[in-house]
Amino acid sequence: xxGLKLFRLIVWGxxxxxxxxxxxxxxxxxxxxxxxxxxxxxxxxxxGGPFKLTSHNGEPFDNARLAGKPYLAFFGFTHCPDxxxxxxxxxxxxxxxxxxxxxxxxxxxxxxxxxxxxxELLAGYMTSFDERIVALRGTQEETDAVVKAFAAFARKxxxxxxxxxMDHTAGVYLMDAEGKFAGMLDMHEPRKTxxxxxxxxxxxxx
Numbered sequence: 396x397x398g399l400k401l402f403r404l405i406v407w408g409x410x411x412x413x414x415x416x417x418x419x420x421x422x423x424x425x426x427x428x429x430x431x432x433x434x435x436x437x438x439x440x441x442x443g444g445p446f447k448l449t450s451h452n453g454e455p456f457d458n459a460r461l462a463g464k465p466y467l468a469f470f471g472f473t474h475c476p477d478x479x480x481x482x483x484x485x486x487x488x489x490x491x492x493x494x495x496x497x498x499x500x501x502x503x504x505x506x507x508x509x510x511x512x513x514x515e516l517l518a519g520y521m522t523s524f525d526e527r528i529v530a531l532r533g534t535q536e537e538t539d540a541v542v543k544a545f546a547a548f549a550r551k552x553x554x555x556x557x558x559x560x561m562d563h564t565a566g567v568y569l570m571d572a573e574g575k576f577a578g579m580l581d582m583h584e585p586r587k588t589x590x591x592x593x594x595x596x597x598x599x600x601x
Contacts, residue, residue, distance in 0.1 A: 441546070442544075442545050442546050442568065442576035443458075443468075443544060443545060443568070443570055443574050443575065443576055444458070444544035444545075444574075445457070445458050445544070446458050446533075446537070446540060446541040446544055447533070447537060448505065448531040448532060448533040448537055448538075448541065449514060449531065449532055449533060450529050450530065450531055451514060451517035451518045451520075451521050451529065451530035451531070451532070452518065452529075453514050453518075456503075456529065456531055458574065461501055461503075461570075461574065462574065463572055464499070464500060464501055464572055465499070465500040465501075465569070465570060465571050465572050465577070465596045465597065465598075466500055466501040466502065466503060466570050467486070467500065467501070467502045467503070467567050467568065467569060467570070467580065467593075467596075468503050468505060468545065468567070468568040468570060469482060469483075469486070469502075469503070469504050469505070469566075469567045469568070470504075470505050470506075470507050470542065470545070470547050470549065470563050470564050471483075471504060471505075471506065471507065471563065472506050472507055472508035472511070472512055472561050472563070473506065473508070473511070473512050473516055473517065473520045474508065474511060474560065474561075475560075475561070476560075478565055480523075481582070482565075482567065482582055483504065483523075483524045483528065484523075484524065485582050485589075486502060486524070486525065486528065486567070487524045487525040487528070489586075489589060489590060489593060490502070490525050490527065490528075491525070492590065493590065493593060493594070493597070496593070496594060496597045497527065497597075499597040499598060500593070500596055500597050501527075501529070502525070502527060502528045502529070503528070503529050503530075503531055504521075504528055504529070504530045504531065505530075505531045505532075505538075505541060506530065506531070506532045506538070507538060507542060507549035507561050507563045508561050509532050509533060509534065509535055509537075509538050510535070512532055513532075514532060517530040517532060518530075545564075545568060547563070547564040548562070548563060548564045549561060549562070549563040549564070550562045550563070566579045566580065566581055566582075567579065567580035567581075567582075568580075569592065569596050571596070577596060578592065580592055580593070
């Protein structure tokens with residue numbers, strides 16, 4: 396059994412035991428977070444915008460790197476017990492199933508826990524997932540700015556022993572080639588629905 400498969404079994408085992416415990420703690424869908432996104436004159440939620448972060452490879456990464464190509468954006472953190480690794484595994488499998496269509500969009504994973512998620516830690520963490528997924532981190536100020544830009548939510552939740560977890564928005568943002576919000580990918584949706592959304596985002600047939 397490979398390390399990836401073993402890790403997946405451990406993750407899914409934790410999900411089965413914990414049930415929906417962390418769905419409320421570390422996974423909120425947009426609209427469930429405190430505050431609401433700004434609305435443009437066209438009546439469309441203002442989601443997305445300029446940001447400057449650093450990739451898990453240590454390279455500067457900003458929104459200009461994504462211009463002209465659709466992309467997926469997901470917020471999370473490496474110490475997340477279930478939602479984050481499960482979502483990244485699901486994205487990896489969906490990308491594999493889509494084949495060449497995957498090359499028509501980018502995928503970014505933005506940590507909401509820059510205090511613990513160093514560039515080195517993120518680099519090691521991402522080896523378990525599709526190599527085309529780019530993990531991003533920033534200073535606390537940069538992190539707060541990108542969370543706000545996507546109308547997302549992230550909050551530190553203290554635990555016993557001086558530890559903490561992060562309460563954050565769940566779901567994957569779908570952004571079009573112009574950087575405009577195109578919907579959400581919910582990992583609780585049927586697999587067929589998720590594939591249809593990704594093919595549509597990539598400009599393919601449903």
